[in-house]
Amino acid sequence: MLGGLGAPARAAGPLNVGVLIPGSKSDKGWMESGYDGMKAAEKNLGTKVAVKFIENVKFGDMEQVLVTLAGKNELVIGIGGQTQASVFKVAPRFPKVKFAIIGGNADPKKPDNVSGYDVRQAEIAFVAGASAAMLSKTGGVSYVGGLEIPAIKNAGIEFGKGAKYINPNIKYFESYTGDFDDVAKAKEATLAAIAQGADIHYHILNLGLRGMEQAAREKGTHIIGSYTDRCGTDPLYVAYSITGVGFQVEYAMEQVAAGTWKPEFKPFGLAMGPKSSDMVICKATPEQKAKIEEIKKDLLSGKIKVLDA
Structure with missing residues (x-):
């Protein structure tokens, strides 16, 4: 488990999560896997979360969509490394919001409220x-x-x-x-x-x-x-x-819900099961x-x- 003792308690009520899916949630690929993970986390966490997602977002529109999601949610997830540049631009404007990039890579410019998960x-x-x-x-x-x-x-x-x-x-x-x-x-x-x-x-x-x-x-x-x-x-x-694209989406949501999330770059791959x-x-x-x-x-x-x- 990450974080643990001393993690700040969340306010009462469901965790509000916004998910950016650049492509189609039914592509038989990366985007669908991410969507499936989102739905699995919704099912597992039940009333502890309230999730909104936006799909089929072109690169040029990502920044504005992320701003919209960040204004209404405690956690914003970008599914795909192609969201990283836009997340890095938007995250500093919303220091109290947590951001997670599924398929992100290690970058010294990563803002302090962003986690990047590498699927390897x-x-x-x-x-x-x-x-x-x-x-x-x-x-x-x-x-x-x-x-x-x-x-x-x-x-x-x-x-x-x-x-x-x-x-x-x-x-x-x-x-x-x-x-x-x-x-x-x-x-x-x-x-x-x-x-x-x-x-x-x-x-x-x-x-x-x-x-x-x-x-x-x-x-x-x-x-x-x-x-x-x-x-x-x-x-x-x-x-x-x-x-495990969907696995990482679940991981991000469950970590924030449990109060154990931290801004980090984390490689997944075979080592995570x-x-x-x-x-x-x-x-x-x-x-x-x-x-x-x-x-x-x-x-x-x-x-x-x-x-x-």
Whole structure:
């Protein structure tokens, strides 16, 4: 537990929480995972919280939306590292409001009333790459990212490393669409990888995932999903990396409700347990399960080293 003895007591009444969801809460990805975590925290905390959320917020509008949320809430959560710059601008204007960034990175400019939670996407992407190599029948795997920023780029690098850890000769295709929500570009990138021999695809996309799905369905290939274990819901998906976006939303709300929240940068990842980070092959063989567990253990011990972001 963080904080603890001596934490100031909250005023009576529910904890008012405002949540900024830059994309769609039904994107089968990062945003939906965050929304699911918000709903889970609402259920767990019951009358102790009152939550409002705003979705589909463009980057240029984030600052104003955060100002609106900060004026009415004790805790404001930005779901996604793309909210960090705007949170850093707005937070100093509301020193009594607590802010949490899901997917934030370490930054010495962080205001004193902001916490940043790092999902460690690169770490679990390594395990996803290893899983993709184990699942591939063609000896080719691919990754499509949205914005070509360090966290997304590093996940792509580690996905490729994970695939080569299993099969040094595997063909790996990596591309970026420049937009997490561009369906057409994601489909184009996936089709290009399929044409070169990829049959298992991984992503860090939001609504752009629809394009990857279209390409995979048309060509009979498969996807490793991100963020939440949804095995059995869609045969297109053969595995899922669990990247605890929703878990971190729950964490922020529960910490503030308990009076144990503190402004910090906190890496999550495998070290925080399977709700925080994990890898699931939907119809895994005993050998595949054992290999995943071995890789996770080696990542935690430092025997396998990956990029931090």
